[in-house]
Amino acid sequence: MRPPKRRRRRAKSFVLLGLCAVAVLVMLAPLASILYTCFVNGAGAITPSFFLKNPPQACNPAAGAPCPQGGVADAILGTLLLVGLASAIALPVGILGGIYLSEFSERPLARPARFLADVMTGIPSIVIGVFVFGIFYFVAQEGWISTFSAVSGYTGAVALAVIMIPVVARTCEESLRLVPTSIREASLALGIPRHRTIVRIVLSSARGGVLTGALLAVARAGGETAPLLLTAGFTTGSIFGLSGWTPSLPVLIYQFSAGGEPNTTQLAWGAALMLVLMMLVISVGARLALRNRFGGRTT
Amino acid sequence: MVEHLNAWYGKTHAIQDISLTFPDKQATAIIGPSGCGKSTFIRCLNRIHETQPKARAEGRVLLDGNDVYQEDPTEIRRKIGMVFQRPNVFPTMSIYGNVAAGLKLHGGYSHDEIDTLVIESLKKSALWDEVKEKLDQSALQLSGGQQQRLCIARALAVQPEVLLMDEPASALDPISTARIEDLIFDLKHQVPVIIVTHNMQQAARVADRTAFLYLGKLVEIAPTRDLFERPAEKLTESYITGRFG
Ligand SMILES: Nc1ncnc2c1ncn2[C@@H]1O[C@H](COP(=O)(O)OP(=O)(O)OP(=O)(O)O)[C@@H](O)[C@H]1O
Ligand SMILES: [Mg+2]
Numbered sequence: 001m002r003p004p005k006r007r008r009r010r011a012k013s014f015v016l017l018g019l020c021a022v023a024v025l026v027m028l029a030p031l032a033s034i035l036y037t038c039f040v041n042g043a044g045a046i047t048p049s050f051f052l053k054n055p056p057q058a059c060n061p062a063a064g065a066p067c068p069q070g071g072v073a074d075a076i077l078g079t080l081l082l083v084g085l086a087s088a089i090a091l092p093v094g095i096l097g098g099i100y101l102s103e104f105s106e107r108p109l110a111r112p113a114r115f116l117a118d119v120m121t122g123i124p125s126i127v128i129g130v131f132v133f134g135i136f137y138f139v140a141q142e143g144w145i146s147t148f149s150a151v152s153g154y155t156g157a158v159a160l161a162v163i164m165i166p167v168v169a170r171t172c173e174e175s176l177r178l179v180p181t182s183i184r185e186a187s188l189a190l191g192i193p194r195h196r197t198i199v200r201i202v203l204s205s206a207r208g209g210v211l212t213g214a215l216l217a218v219a220r221a222g223g224e225t226a227p228l229l230l231t232a233g234f235t236t237g238s239i240f241g242l243s244g245w246t247p248s249l250p251v252l253i254y255q256f257s258a259g260g261e262p263n264t265t266q267l268a269w270g271a272a273l274m275l276v277l278m279m280l281v282i283s284v285g286a287r288l289a290l291r292n293r294f295g296g297r298t299t
Numbered sequence: 300m301v302e303h304l305n306a307w308y309g310k311t312h313a314i315q316d317i318s319l320t321f322p323d324k325q326a327t328a329i330i331g332p333s334g335c336g337k338s339t340f341i342r343c344l345n346r347i348h349e350t351q352p353k354a355r356a357e358g359r360v361l362l363d364g365n366d367v368y369q370e371d372p373t374e375i376r377r378k379i380g381m382v383f384q385r386p387n388v389f390p391t392m393s394i395y396g397n398v399a400a401g402l403k404l405h406g407g408y409s410h411d412e413i414d415t416l417v418i419e420s421l422k423k424s425a426l427w428d429e430v431k432e433k434l435d436q437s438a439l440q441l442s443g444g445q446q447q448r449l450c451i452a453r454a455l456a457v458q459p460e461v462l463l464m465d466e467p468a469s470a471l472d473p474i475s476t477a478r479i480e481d482l483i484f485d486l487k488h489q490v491p492v493i494i495v496t497h498n499m500q501q502a503a504r505v506a507d508r509t510a511f512l513y514l515g516k517l518v519e520i521a522p523t524r525d526l527f528e529r530p531a532e533k534l535t536e537s538y539i540t541g542r543f544g
Contacts, residue, residue: 106352182387186450189347190401190457191377200404204391 038273045069045270051076055236055256055267067263072271074239075247079275082153082232082248083222086160090221091214093161094168098210101169102176103198114173117166125163129227132159136231153242156232160224164217171216175209176202215286219279225250249275304358306336306343313339314356315515321461326487328506328523329495332538336515337495338384341463344493345379346372362461377405380459384466384495386446388438388453395434397449401457416456423485424452425478444475451482462486464494468501480505499539503527511535 049071056070100107101114136158137150148154179202187197203210233245234255249271256268301321306314313336321327329337342348343356346367360367367375388397398417402408408416421427426448430441438449447467454462464483468476483492483505496502502509503523510520511534519532530536 180387182383182385183389185347185350186383186387186389186453187400187404188350188373189345189376189381189383190404190453191373191375192401192404193373196404201389201400205389207391 035276038269038276041266042269042271042273045266046273047071050267050270050274054238055252056263069263070267072247072249072252072267072274074235074237075249075252075271076274078153078232078239078246079222079248079250079278081242082157082160082228082246083218085153085157085242086164086221087214087218089157089161090164090168090217094165094214094217095172095210097165097169098172098176098213099198099203101173103202114170117169120162120166121170124226125159125224126226126230128162129159129230132162132227133230148243151231151233151245153232153239153244153246156228156246156248157242159227159231160221163224163227164221167217167220168213171213172206172210175206175213178209179205211286215283218282222275222279222282223250225254229254249278301344302359302361304340304343304356304360306339306348306356307354308339308351309353313515314343317358317512317517319510319517319520321491321493322508323491324488325507326483326492326494326505327520328502328509329493329512330497330499330502330509330538331512331518333497335512337512338465339515340512341381341465341493341495344461344463345376345381347376347381377401377457378459379461379463380454380457382447382451382454382462382464382467384469386443386450386470388441388446388449390437390439392438393435394430394438394441394449397438398452398456401453405457416458417452420452420455423455424448424482426452444471447471448475448479451479455486460490462490462492464492466495466497469497476501499527511538513538 047069049069050073051071052073053069053071054074055072056068097113097117101110101117104110132155133150136145136152136155139145140150183205184197184202187201188194192201228248228251232248232251234247234251235245236247239246253268253271253275256264256271259265302318304314304317305312317340329340331337339348343358344360344367346356348354348356349372356368358368362375362378367379389400392400395417396403398420399413402413402416418427421430426445429445430449438446441449447470451464451467468479471479480501483494486492487505487507494502494505506523508520509523509526511518511526511530511532513534519526519530519535521531526535527539530539
């Protein structure tokens with residue numbers, strides 16, 4: 001190889017590598033900035049009362065009147081309940097759906113189902129919120145439910161579940177597809193029935209990907225604001241179960257960040273930090289749990 | 300015993316009317332050029348062939364006088380063990396777990412029985428000495444040859460009545476290959492062994508009888524020595540003397 005050519009190749013490689021590095025920085029900069037700002041502004045709000053009390057009246061301590069700090073106790077609880085119930089609905093449905101799409105892809109229903117799941121992932125979440133609210137409103141009007149109103153935690157959880165299901169199903173399908181056919185054949189050739197092969201061998205081999213997909217969906221549901229505005233509502237009071245208006249961290253952030261009063265603004269920052277930390281804990285925790293007992297990572 | 304076996308991939312007629320018998324206490328080798336249908340043929344015997352989309356098979360395969368194609372495929376696959384061309388260990392299971400998988404997922408075995416069968420199978424497949432210290436470690440950390448012997452142990456653990464092997468040694472070094480050949484030699488006294496191979500020396504070493512397949516048809520089956528020394532068919536002769544394939 002003649003030297004000038006080699007130099008040019010090295011220069012090209014250097015430039016491309018530089019561009020990749022810049023792209024990584026551009027990608028990570030907002031994340032770093034968000035984490036930093038949330039910590040700087042929100043860390044001060046995180047005191048015992050943040051977890052124990054509910055939001056106070058908006059007021060400005062500079063105006064002289066004593067101003068209780070308050071907390072976001074029921075919004076944290078509300079988010080946990082909403083996301084918990086939504087996950088309890090969406091994860092089983094999504095994973096079973098994913099198994100159908102991947103392992104029974106020769107069935108006539110699989111193709112349209114995959115297409116519809118893709119369409120659904122693309123529907124704006126507020127539309128799903130309106131739609132779910134509409135159903136519950138109709139049902140409530142007809143008097144079919146009496147224990148809770150159309151705007152309730154249940155409605156909110158269903159809306160979140162509808163958002164989560166296609167995400168879980170498609171990621172589950174994709175990770176099951178990554179399991180090589182030879183592994184399925186190995187199991188079938190041992191005389192292990194198909195359903196047990198799918199659950200114990202295929203699903204277990206793909207558990208990393210399935211879990212990542214589930215987490216992605218949980219994180220997405222935890223951060224959704226728009227559909228909850230319409231379905232779960234908001235309150236600064238206490239909640240009893242999910243049957244009434246149910247506050248959540250994202251909606252609280254939305255409500256309080258616009259007010260401009262120092263004490264509620266402070267709570268909104270604290271709530272933002274809290275939400276980010278919750279997502280971080282969920283995803284790190286699950287990753288640790290997933291580290292299989294051989295110490296390595298599974299796909 | 301196989302009678303008039305035919306197999307298709309979509310419209311491709313991969314196995315055309317093959318009939319032959321596999322005697323007890325013997326190893327049978329199947330040889331033939333690449334793509335002639337050796338894998339397809341043995342995959343029909345345990346009904347793994349039909350698990351692929353668009354693949355189907357017709358004919359009779361008799362095991363103890365019962366037609367495999369009239370019975371429950373899971374039960375059949377359990378009786379007819381199979382070792383594949385490339386090692387396919389279960390990636391999320393330990394070495395022990397891989398060998399025990401068949402027993403555990405069938406159910407009905409006590410812990411002690413599983414332990415005994417796992418150890419026995421690992422010994423038979425000549426892997427025991429290499430793994431006895433690390434049974435609970437990932438199966439993926441084994442070398443390719445060790446993984447292949449692990450797959451053999453896994454197949455043996457469920458105590459099959461017939462063992463099918465699809466080029467079990469094609470990815471192995473000479474030492475592992477020799478071990479597997481020894482194993483086949485021992486095994487054939489317990490169960491009939493059917494082994495696909497590209498390596499004619501290997502067929503000559505381990506098999507009592509050898510079948511030559513060409514373009515989806517059975518050309519000739521004979522005692523191994525006869526087939527190699529006095530082939531009845533011109534086609535067989537030109538294949539084993541290396542004139543094609
Ligand atoms: N999944 C499949 N779909 C369609 N055709 C296939 C498939 N698998 C095999 N075939 C075709 O069936 C024929 C027999 O293939 P088979 O794998 O049985 O050959 P083989 O004798 O085992 O070859 P090799 O020695 O290379 O392993 C080939 O012509 C091949 O193209
Ligand atoms: Mg083959």
